[in-house]
Amino acid sequence: MILITGARGQLGSELRYLLDELGTEYVATGTNELDITDAMAVSRFVSELKPDVIYHTAAYTAVDKAEDEGKKLNFEVNVDGTKNVATAAEKVGATFVYISTDYVFDGQLKDAEYEVDDTPKPNNEYGRAKLLGEESVMNNVSKKFLIRTAWVYGNYGSNFVFTMKKLAKLHSTLSIVDDQHGRPTWTRTLAEFMVYLVANEGADNVPYGIYHLTNDSDKGGITWFDFASEILKDSDTEIVPVSSDMFPQKAKRPKYSVMSLSKAKKTGFEISTWKDALMGMQNQID
Numbered sequence: 001m002i003l004i005t006g007a008r009g010q011l012g013s014e015l016r017y018l019l020d021e022l023g024t025e026y027v028a029t030g031t032n033e034l035d036i037t038d039a040m041a042v043s044r045f046v047s048e049l050k051p052d053v054i055y056h057t058a059a060y061t062a063v064d065k066a067e068d069e070g071k072k073l074n075f076e077v078n079v080d081g082t083k084n085v086a087t088a089a090e091k092v093g094a095t096f097v098y099i100s101t102d103y104v105f106d107g108q109l110k111d112a113e114y115e116v117d118d119t120p121k122p123n124n125e126y127g128r129a130k131l132l133g134e135e136s137v138m139n140n141v142s143k144k145f146l147i148r149t150a151w152v153y154g155n156y157g158s159n160f161v162f163t164m165k166k167l168a169k170l171h172s173t174l175s176i177v178d179d180q181h182g183r184p185t186w187t188r189t190l191a192e193f194m195v196y197l198v199a200n201e202g203a204d205n206v207p208y209g210i211y212h213l214t215n216d217s218d219k220g221g222i223t224w225f226d227f228a229s230e231i232l233k234d235s236d237t238e239i240v241p242v243s244s245d246m247f248p249q250k251a252k253r254p255k256y257s258v259m260s261l262s263k264a265k266k267t268g269f270e271i272s273t274w275k276d277a278l279m280g281m282q283n284q285i286d
């Protein structure tokens, strides 16, 4: 049996639909069915279900709120909650798939792509909590895949793609940040990669440990301005590149968090380009 946490989030929803398509059975829980911060409840639930695989997508993802009013909840969900699920997974011998973030890097180290074994150094609270979550998984679980991803979007939740489309209907000009470099990730690509790793578990080219997975682009990644320009390429709205100083945010974002996809590619998984992925998302629900 498969357990999905965070079932109604962007990624949890995509994963459910993918497994439905594949005809794979699973149990999916959101906060109402299983609050991951409740250690007793998690332990009981997992020991009764005895899943072979846990896709742990539940997380506190409000990056700016995590700097102040959400600080406590960020750690409760992303650190303690992850530890609860990880410990329960190990007790039943489940394979554990944890999703982490490019925000474990501060973007200051270098301007080459981040490799999976580069030393993380988060510069915001969300990144710090997700990194502690990673450490908890590394230390507590034997069979684990940790996947760092970035700029996640899909058809099931709010995200940059929907925000841009909404704003373009209201404004003739949009100013978009052009000095943060990264790579976007379609939830479908990520969900397929998660399923692929588990399906190929044990193969020589699919070792346990940390992976980076985003959609692909030329070296150097893209900026939010590039992403917005592609999203709105058929719109009359003008997109103006600006510096992130124009939009002060509570949480610091890395200026450069392009992650190397070479380990993910070595598994044999084919990663679509960010433009193809965006088109795929837009064609997914017609």
Ligand SMILES: NC(=O)C1=CN([C@@H]2O[C@H](COP(=O)(O)OP(=O)(O)OC[C@H]3O[C@@H](n4cnc5c(N)ncnc54)[C@H](O)[C@@H]3O)[C@@H](O)[C@H]2O)C=CC1
Pocket: 005, 006, 007, 008, 009, 010, 011, 012, 030, 031, 034, 035, 036, 037, 056, 057, 058, 059, 060, 061, 077, 081, 099, 100, 101, 102, 130, 149, 150, 151, 152, 153, 157
């Ligand atoms: N959204 C993004 O841009 C990025 C997301 N990630 C990671 O990817 C994973 C999936 O993210 P999304 O699907 O975009 O997030 P999301 O915010 O859409 O979904 C997270 C889900 O977790 C649930 N949740 C929160 N607290 C919970 C609790 N105490 N018990 C049970 N469930 C709880 C929420 O209700 C929500 O449905 C997360 O681990 C996130 O940290 C990593 C990098 C970027």
